[in-house]
Amino acid sequence: MRIEVLDDAAAVAMRLADIICEAVQTKPDARLGLPTGNTPIAAYMELARRVEAGAGDFSRADVFAIDEFCDAARTTPGTNTMFYREHLAIRPRALHCPNPSAEDPAAHIAAFAEAIRRGGGLDLCVLGIGRTGHIAFNEPGSARDSRARVVALTELSRAAHAENFGSLDKVPSRGMTLGVADLLESRAIVVMVTGAHKADIVRAATKGPMTAEVPASWLQEHDDVLWVLDADAGAGLTAKSKE
Ligand code: PGA
Numbered sequence: 001m002r003i004e005v006l007d008d009a010a011a012v013a014m015r016l017a018d019i020i021c022e023a024v025q026t027k028p029d030a031r032l033g034l035p036t037g038n039t040p041i042a043a044y045m046e047l048a049r050r051v052e053a054g055a056g057d058f059s060r061a062d063v064f065a066i067d068e069f070c071d072a073a074r075t076t077p078g079t080n081t082m083f084y085r086e087h088l089a090i091r092p093r094a095l096h097c098p099n100p101s102a103e104d105p106a107a108h109i110a111a112f113a114e115a116i117r118r119g120g121g122l123d124l125c126v127l128g129i130g131r132t133g134h135i136a137f138n139e140p141g142s143a144r145d146s147r148a149r150v151v152a153l154t155e156l157s158r159a160a161h162a163e164n165f166g167s168l169d170k171v172p173s174r175g176m177t178l179g180v181a182d183l184l185e186s187r188a189i190v191v192m193v194t195g196a197h198k199a200d201i202v203r204a205a206t207k208g209p210m211t212a213e214v215p216a217s218w219l220q221e222h223d224d225v226l227w228v229l230d231a232d233a234g235a236g237l238t239a240k241s242k243e
Helices: 009-026 041-052 080-087 105-118 155-160 180-184 196-207 215-221 235-241
Strands: 002-006 031-033 062-064 067-069 094-096 124-127 149-152 174-177 188-193 225-230
Touching (some): 002 009, 002 235, 009 124, 009 188, 041 080, 105 149, 196 215, 196 235
Parallel strands (some): 002 225, 062 094, 124 188, 188 225
Antiparallel strands (some): 067 174
16 A cells, blocks of 8 residues: 655646556556546546646546435436536547336446456556545445445435535435445556544544554555645644654
8 A cells, every 4th residue: 555645735736647548558448437426526637637738548437436325317417427417528439327216226236347347457546534444435334345236325425525515305205325345356556645633534544553444554455556645635644653
C-alpha cells in the first residue's frame, strides 16, 4: 500500500487526472472503474479539459460505475447515472452503469459484475471512501468476500446524497454495488480522499485492523493500491508518524 499526502484538494485532483490519463496512455482500451461523489468532480473537470485540448483520449476506453441506487429512473436527479452525465465529459468508448430501475436489482448487479469479469476485469478502479469507511456502497458489515449485491444504505450515506436528490426522503433506501471481492479483483486501485472530516476514517482504514466494520480496510490486502490524500485527510497519519 502506498500513501501520498499532497497539499490540497486541487493537487489531489491533478494527481488523479494524471493517473487516469496514464492508464489510457499505457492501455488505450483500458477498463476503468470510476466513482461518483464530490471528491472526484474536480479531477473529472480536469480530464474533460484535457480531452477537449487533445491531451487525453478515452475513445477506446470503457468506464464502469461501481454502484448505483435502486428504485429510481435513469433520469432521476441524484442517481449515479445522472452524475456521470453531468460530470464525466471524457467521451469514453462506452459508459456502463447499472440501471436504477432494474426490476430485479440483485440479478442485474450480479450480471453487471459478471460482465466486468468476463471482459477481463478492471485495469484501474478509482474509489472514494465515505465517513463510515464504505467503498462503493459496501457499508460497514461488508465482508472481504462480499460480491455484487443489493444493500440497505445507511442514514449517513443517504443524508450525504439528500441535496442531489432534492431532499432526504427522495433518496432511495437501497443501492446496488460491486462487492468488496469484486473491487479487490481490479488490477490497480487508487483511493482519493480530501477533507479533515475523513482523517479518522483514513487512519482506521490504512493503519487499523482489517475488519468488515471498516470496509475500506480490506484494501490493505491488495498489492497495488495507492491512497492519494490532501493534507487534511492525511492529518491522522502525519500526527502518528511524529509520535
Ligand atoms: P464524497 O463521497 O466524495 O462525496 O465524499 C465519497 C464516498 O462516499 O464514497
